[in-house]
Amino acid sequence: MSSKTVETLPEATVLFAGDSGDGMQLTGTQFTLATAHAMNDLATLPDFPAEIRAPVGTTYGVSGFQLHFGSVDIRTPGDEVDLLVSMNPAALVVNLDRVKAGGTILVNSNSFGKKDLSLANLDSNPLEDGSLDRFRVIQVELTRLTRETLKDTDLNQKQIDRSKNMFALGLALWLYSRPIEPAQRWLETKFARKPEIRDANLELLKKGFHFGETTEQFVTRYEVTPATLPPGRYRAVQGVQALAMGIVAAADKSGLPITYGSYPITPASDVLHALSRYKNHGIMTIQAEDEIAAVGMAIGASFGGALGITGTSGPGIALKGEAMGLAHIMELPLVIVNVQRGGPSTGLPTKTEQSDLMQALFGRNGDAPMPVIAASTPGDCFEVAYEACRIAVKYMTPVILLSDGYLANGSAPWLIPDPDSLNDFEVTFAEKANATEDGEDVFHPYIRDEKTLARPWAKPGTPNMEHRIGGLEKADGTGNVSYDAKNHEKMTRLRAEKVERVQQEMKPLEIFGDEDADLLIIGWGSTRGAIEAGVTRALNAGHKAAAVHIRWVHPLPADLGEVLSRYSTYLVPELNNGQLVRILRDEFLLPFEAMKKIQGRPFGPSEIANKIAEMVG
């Protein structure tokens, strides 16, 4: 086919970076699609600037999309970048520390003029001053080549320049031997009604692909053979999509209508966007006037016999706190989704963090515990959303679901689940009296189920079941307002005990790695991939380590204590200043060591592997 040598790699990490206007997210998404078609395992990390349209060429306007793929088990978007595609100096400056020594940097050499350099706060040109000597730099005149390719079209200069990402995409696809057809198909549908633009983009894509073939700058082309994934039908899925589909699955299996109340906030808005498209699946969405209204609407819906769900990020949870307590004392089903971002306050709105765990566990007035479930991979968001809904209804309690920006926006190949394999989701509404009072049959809304301690759910419209609930303490059984001291203690304990009983629903914990190790790593949420990949590396390097991942952060799994007793040293990596670690210390009084990363970025496997080496090496 050509004079190029082909090198087969087990895995590779590519990062597309440029200005927000350069279409890097789109380029990354299309490269991901091609990679999925090449049947590699993969993980992605989109990285957006907080500003929507920051001034062109500045470092704070840089948008990136990182993709890690391979024929091996891929658990994270990659530690170190093998190929950085950099559309301008700012993108180079921002991402240089992520490129591994000896890695390749592909730059648009037409964008390294004086002005571009000064926008990126550079005094000298990195292409000339030797600062990139550690890397293999490939200079491509992306702007000029793009203009040349499209010079005979009717597109204006701006339209032409905006298309250069397709040239870059074509080139990257060639470099890693990815199929070009998925991107071609996508362009054909996307611009079906704008043939000018469609043809220009298709032309550039092809030109970029062929450029790799003909230019002498590339002597090697790479190949990554298909991964050995469990058999079945796959698709690429983002965490937000999976979460939304988990909610649809809950509606489908339970037969309950779902009302989703939300107020837009990054990175949770996409859940609202996704669910708004699922009206024909029995999902009603309401964009409320604020987060308090959003949770109030969900509570109202649950009182009416639908399942109320509300979604937001940390700042929104802060506003919902009082209403969440109301749902707790009224004992109504409710799911509260927190797609976490960097905090406190507005913090790092577009970056990921796990710093709302304490808020989820304790962020309410009074003793108001509720089950807290955390998703660990983009695909896991599906099952976690389904389980959150199921438990909320089965135990008549609000349930908090923790996701984060990394899971929400990241994507991974997903073995499409069989709905029949999901846990049963049955709902029974109370329709009959459950007590007698002065010889009369009456309904008492706070008589509990023996196994779950859940109270009955009687929905308005059911004759003879009229009852009042509210935020005031209620008498055990009757649910009437009660200020009795002993009753308050009893009810507080009952509500907590009910939440504890969710332990009954958990599968036994699974140990990853070497069960005989002394060191156990305890993780929760989106760090799972990095921890397990790090453990794998450590094992390969001869360091013994094991890991356990916690899905239900509250209540903690019943068998966790027994699992812990089999190890002697403990590491708790978290993307926060140490939260789960405090819970564990409090609960088990063991010497848990915290591993904290608070940079708005996920852990990389090497960070975990290095830490293991330091502890057991």
Place this chain on the structure above:
Amino acid sequence: MSDNDSNKPEGRKPTLPPGMGQPSGKKPTLPPGTGKPAGRKPTLPPGAAKPAARKPAMPPGMKPPGGAPPPGMPSGDGASGLTRADFSSDQDVRWCPGCGDYAILATVQRLMPELGVPRENLVFISGIGCSSRFPYYMNTYGMHSIHGRAPTIATGIKASRPDLDVWMITGDGDSLSIGGNHIIHIMRRNVDLQIIMFNNQIYGLTKGQYSPTSEVGKVTKSTPFGSIDHPFNPIALVLGADSAFAARTMDRDPKHMKTILKQAHEFKGTGFVEVYQNCNIFNDGAFFDFTEKATKSDRAIFFEHGKPLTYAGGTKGLRLNGFHLENIDLESGDWGVDDCLVYDETSRELATILARVYWREDLPQPFGVFYREDRPTYDAQVNDQVQSVIKRSGKGSLEDLLAEGDTWVVG
């Protein structure tokens, strides 16, 4: 002039403002230079064409009266076969003796059997405050929620269960202070439910701080030197938020209250009813000017759609002079009922003018339905949208959704 330029006397129990209650007995003197020839009836201002001839039939949004007894009738067996007692819960009512809340509860309980709504379909949602204890006393479905948030909960239940008959109970602090954001949004959405706002111009439950409707100068525990906050005019506020139905009534006139509540219920959309309610513990007599026998007929006007604005037993009226209302003496011989403004509750302009008659020394406080506008309700629309999507794309299949987009097979 602002609403409250002629507010109640500051910081003390209202007595009759000086010069009040005595109708001028003669035509208002005109400012010099306005040159109205004396002795001649003024012509109508432009745009205020005499509506008297246009006696509206059924106000828009009204359902034809069914078998239910006419409004204001004493309660007996209603259309549902239930009585007032069927709507009283077994809980002791715990308001202070003499509180105006009792009258509102009794009126609502008397109204219920007349509505013909099955008891199990009635839902009362409240916030927090003395007034918001209301749902506990109704033998219906109910929720006593959190401070200010009842509109959100009521919206959630009505949107997902449009078959239910939802009533929202709130106070002046609950709805206009902490819940201010929600009250304006429920208005613009026009969710089909009734809101009864107990306005006692005070925070009752927290023991007597001034509220967003308290008059300037109010001396309370938190304002020992008098409040400096400019008060809200609730009707004007909700009209500003595009309320589709706004009315005012009082605890001391159960008959009027019932008529108004019934109209609010018949209205398809958010029926907002402000009820002047006496808090005899922390703000006793706040509305006595309007509610007590001695002054009521002079200081309150009960207006109705399609009827001329008259008060004081028909001896006085209100006429429109430009954009301003002024009182006229119908016994002086200079003015007749024909000179009075005939109220049209479908006119946003008239509603705005009348709503701004607020604690005025020269004009009576208006009670009645200020505004009524037929427009689609939120609950109907949100459900219609779901139905139309189902119609267009069919009932969604979970399997299809999961396998949407590009897929590939391994193994």
